[in-house]
Amino acid sequence: MTALAPHSLDYRQQAPEVAARFERIKQRPVILSVKDLKKTFGQNGSTRTVFDGVSLDIHRREFITVIGPSGCGKSTFIRIIAGLDECNGGVALLDGKNIGEPGPDRGMVFQGYTLFPWLTVKRNVMFGIEMRGKGKFVAEAEARQWLEMVGLSKFEDAYPHELSGGMKQRVAIARALANEPRILIMDEPFGALDAQTRAQMQSYLLQIWRKVDITILFITHDLEEAAYVSDRILVMGTNPGRVVEFIENPIPRPRSPAQFVSPEYLALKMRLEELIHPPVEVEEDKLPVVKMTSAGDDVE
Amino acid sequence: MAQRDWLGLKQELPANRRLVLTVLSFLTPLILWTAVSYVPWLWHPLVHITAPGDVDYFVEDMEVPKADFAKELAKVQAAGGELPQGERVNPVYLPAPHKVARAFYTAFTTEPRLPNEPWLHESLSHSIRTICWGFLISSIFGLPLGILCGTYRFFSRLQEPFIEFFRYLPAPAFGALCVAILGIDDGPKIAIIFIGTFFQQVLVISNTVRKVDPALIEAAQTLGAKGWKLMRRVVIPASISDIYTDMRILLGWAWTYLIVAEVVGTMSGITYFINQQARYRNFDNVYAAIFMIGIIGFTSDLFLAWIGRIIFPWKRRSGSPSKLGAWFAKLLPKKPAPAVPVEA
Structure with missing residues (x-):
């Protein structure tokens, strides 16, 4: 009955075990706290607001996705969290301390992999460990463990x-995790992959997240991806960039692709569709019809 | 795919066709040269007199233009005297391939005419020494400066405008100045090669370093790299293979300055050899010496390219992990994954 009429289910309605889980999450310490973050481009004369008033608290081991149409500033937002850009207002605290320059406490996975092409897979993973001042031998042993975690032990001596x-993206994840960051920031990490690989990688990431004590801030423009992996979804709007809604994901864990037809999933997806692709007038009917050739019968 | 056109637009050719064309690219000029040298009715504008006959000014071994010979021949025929004899030859400055080929060997074995003249191998090694010193000194300064300019806008702004201007000043123009300052021996020659190389080197290398993908630098920063470590572990390795290629090209440029450099002060090296041989009209030796410069330059570049493929394995598209590395990998024990707390 519910499967046939998903609209009847509200995306805010949570099964008892889901609600209980969110209660537990809220008990956990806050890792990242962002208040009224603002970013503008341009000098005094003509400034353009990228986003304004973005606030969120991320608790330990939470999986947050940020989703929004292009131009809402979601990438700029996480670049500020990573320390690669500066904000023009508001505060961002990691473990209660102001975030500053980029550092190993905020691991980053980019869409373009950004593996070092001159280093083997193992050496890529060792890079951050060595930067933290650990010796080569220790770094190598740790890198091996992380490569085992992402299932790439066999490729440790391969080049990217x-x-x-x-x-490549699994190596990038291993490389970021090897620094034991407080938070893992992922900027559309699977955006460059084909649909099939992307689905695999999402499941992979959830597996890794179950095994490792890591808090994840994940940017995507794919709302199905956001619904599949996240605990909470920060939906951003554009012109100017702002938070539209912060949704608690009602889909119970552990997740599996079988849930793609569950009422919770469909209700959530429906809501996300509404927020990200607001209905626009269909212009299709007004377009002129050009007849090329007759197929002999009516093509509908 | 084997049926593709020889002239497919922007299409890569199969390996065997590439080889054929490479061989052909060398063979075509060689065939032309051979044809002009050995086919008597192709060009051959002079007549080499073997018997002067009754022409007053003809002597044996003299070479006269074809038209003059015909005129004199007709005159003697009309007068009924003894006919001059000769064969058509090319001018002395175009020796036949076999003569030049032989000169590749004999030029090394022929004793110099003057007592203080160097042997060919001495001339060549003198030239190579000059190039190497000039290029080395240029690189000692140019390489670090180029990397600094490519990395820091500060150095780029501080150095590059002047260098940009200076590189338009032709290096040979400094010849007289270099001699006045550095004397007439090797100093000014090395200085000319330095001037010709250094300024280009700084600009080319800084440009290469600037092209390092900023995303790699950002990734390294989020992994905790900063300052000098960021430079040493990311900026330099990210650009080193391209810098190496730049250096190969720059070394080629240095060769083009060699001849100019060697006429500055006392003429030396291969330039001296070429000049002397031209004076003695040993044009086969002249050609051989010129080709030797080409061969030395070309083979050293091929050699450096081969070295480059060995030391930059990530540039090899089909590389495999080294056997030694795999062997070491087996030696090290595997540890269990880190323990995991907290519910997911």
Whole structure:
């Protein structure tokens, strides 16, 4: 009955175990706290607001996705959290301390992999560990563990150009996790992958997240991806960039692709569709019809 | 795919066709040269007199233009005297391939005419020494400066405008100045090669370093790299293979300054050899010496390219992990994954 009429289910309605889980999450310490963050571009004369008034608290081991149409400033937002850009107002605290320059406490996974092409897979993962001042031998042992975690032990001596896109991104995840960051920031990490690999990688990431004590801030423009992986979804709007809604994901864990037809999933997806693709007037009917050739019968 | 056109627009050719064309690119000029040298009715504008006959000014071994010979021949025929004899030859400055080929060997074995003249191998090694010093000194300064300019806008702004101006000043123009300052021996020659190389080097290398993908630098920053470590562990390795290619090209440029450099002060090296041989009209030796410069430059570049493929394995598109690395990997023990607390 519910499967046939998903609209009847409200996306805010949570099963008892889901509600209980959110209660527990809220008990956990806050890792990242953002208040009224603001970013503008341009000098005094003509400034353009990228986003304004973005606030959120991320608790330990929470999986947050940020979603929004292009131009809402979601990438700029996480670049500020990573320390790669500066904000023009508001505060961002990591463990209660102001975030500053980029550092190993905020691991980052980019859409373009950004593996170091001159280093082997193992050496890529060792990079951050060595930067923290650990010796080569220790770094190598730790890098091996992380490569095992992402299932790439066999490729430790390969160079990045020898790997597929999905494998590269797994190395990038291992490299970021090897620094034992407080938060893992992922900027559309699977955006460059084909649909099939992307689905695999989402499940992979959830597996890794179950095994490792890590808080994740995940940017995407794919709302199905956001619904599949997240605990909470920060939906951003554009012109200017702002928070539209902060949704608690009602889909119970553990997640699996079988849930893609569950009423909670459909209700959530419906809501996300509404927020991100607001209904526009369909212009299709007004377009002129050009007849090329007759197929002999009516093509509908 | 094997049926593709030889002239497919922007299409890569199969390996065997590439080889054929490479061989052909060398063979075509060689065939032309051979044809002009050995086919008597192709060009051959002079007549080499073997018997002067009754022409007053003809002597044996003299070479006269074809038209003059015909005129004199007709005159003697009309007068009924002894006919001059000769064969058509090319001018002395176009020796036949076999003569030049032989000169590749004999130029090394022929004793110099003057007592203080160097042997060919001495001339060549003198030239190579001059190039190497000029390029080395240029690189000692140019390489670090180029990397600094490419990395920091501060150095780029501080250095590049002047260098940009200076590189338009032709290096040979400094010849007289270099001799006045550095004397007439090797100093000014090395200085000319330095001037010709250094300024280009700084600009080319700084441009290469500037092209390092900023995303790699950002990724390194989020992994905790900063300052000098960021430079040493990311900026330099990210650009080093391209810098290496730049250096190969710059070394080629340095060769083009060699001849100019060697006429500054006392003429030396291969330029001296070429000049002397031209004076003695040993044009086969002249050609051989010119080709030797080409061969030395070309093979050293091929050699450096080969070295480059070895030391930059990530640039090899089909590389495999080294056997040694795999062997070491087996030696090290595997540890269990880190323990995991807190519910997911």
